[in-house]
Amino acid sequence: METKKAHIIEKLGKNPSKKMIILGGMHGNEINGIEAIEEVLPRLKEIFDENNGEIWFLRGNEPALKAGERFVEKDLNRLWLDEHIYNKEDDSIADFKSLRVLHDLIINDICQGLFENCYFLDLHTFSAPSGIFAIPAANDKSLEFARSFGVPFIERLSDSLPGTALSYFGRKGMTSVVFEGGTHYSPEATRNLVAGIWHALAQAGFIDEKLQEVKQSRKLLIDISKDLPHHLELTYRHKLDDYQNFKMNPGFYNFKPVKKSDNLAVQNKEIILSPDSGFMLMPLYQKKGSDGFFIVKEK
Numbered sequence: 001m002e003t004k005k006a007h008i009i010e011k012l013g014k015n016p017s018k019k020m021i022i023l024g025g026m027h028g029n030e031i032n033g034i035e036a037i038e039e040v041l042p043r044l045k046e047i048f049d050e051n052n053g054e055i056w057f058l059r060g061n062e063p064a065l066k067a068g069e070r071f072v073e074k075d076l077n078r079l080w081l082d083e084h085i086y087n088k089e090d091d092s093i094a095d096f097k098s099l100r101v102l103h104d105l106i107i108n109d110i111c112q113g114l115f116e117n118c119y120f121l122d123l124h125t126f127s128a129p130s131g132i133f134a135i136p137a138a139n140d141k142s143l144e145f146a147r148s149f150g151v152p153f154i155e156r157l158s159d160s161l162p163g164t165a166l167s168y169f170g171r172k173g174m175t176s177v178v179f180e181g182g183t184h185y186s187p188e189a190t191r192n193l194v195a196g197i198w199h200a201l202a203q204a205g206f207i208d209e210k211l212q213e214v215k216q217s218r219k220l221l222i223d224i225s226k227d228l229p230h231h232l233e234l235t236y237r238h239k240l241d242d243y244q245n246f247k248m249n250p251g252f253y254n255f256k257p258v259k260k261s262d263n264l265a266v267q268n269k270e271i272i273l274s275p276d277s278g279f280m281l282m283p284l285y286q287k288k289g290s291d292g293f294f295i296v297k298e299k
């Protein structure tokens, strides 16, 4: 029986006036987020002033994390819609169960209906060989929070992906950002996610900006982003209903420039051409996924 407790890695702090939720493993194969949380925790416990808010570190898709799979039957990060949250009929599907337990934990136990002072940082990695970026929910606070990381950030992506936790909590009024740290299982991804956590905690006022960890983290994020475009927006999403019949051509990576009509992938034996020029984002190089790739443009 999956419980709320199974999703809580650690809770720090005793002042409920503001809350930070940092979640790893929304996708069960993305263990770098959990590793990053475990790396930050010992030092954070030493320096965090308990009167400075509450910080909650959570695990995402618990059964998928145990299985080492992106999801069990359904992508948990496409299920954050009322029709799934409040439909009790299919608790036999493990990902739906995780959704409802996490939803109850975050909405009722952690935020207690007070979303204005709640931050949500969702740690992810991807299957492409390089890149780093942030995705804000579609509200101004989230946009400014995403911009503050110093890495590329992408507008209009949150709106175009129905059922992400990002957009769900953003619509509740939370400051909500996805941080994509790097390639699945790479040491760089964990290092980058660690930096993202330190930056976020300082930016939101939970810890002192003058801490060495914060300064080093900010320098790292700016350094690794210096040759990447900074402010982007989504122009195209290649949604997949059946990921098994999709194969991305080799050689793509995040922010690789593409031109209109470039040959990108094969789907059901048909060649997929780029509908537009721009930059490639999140080309799919893993066996499970809801999207083949995205095209983004500089804003």
Ligand SMILES: [Zn+2]
Pocket: 026, 027, 030, 124, 125
């Ligand atoms: Zn993910």
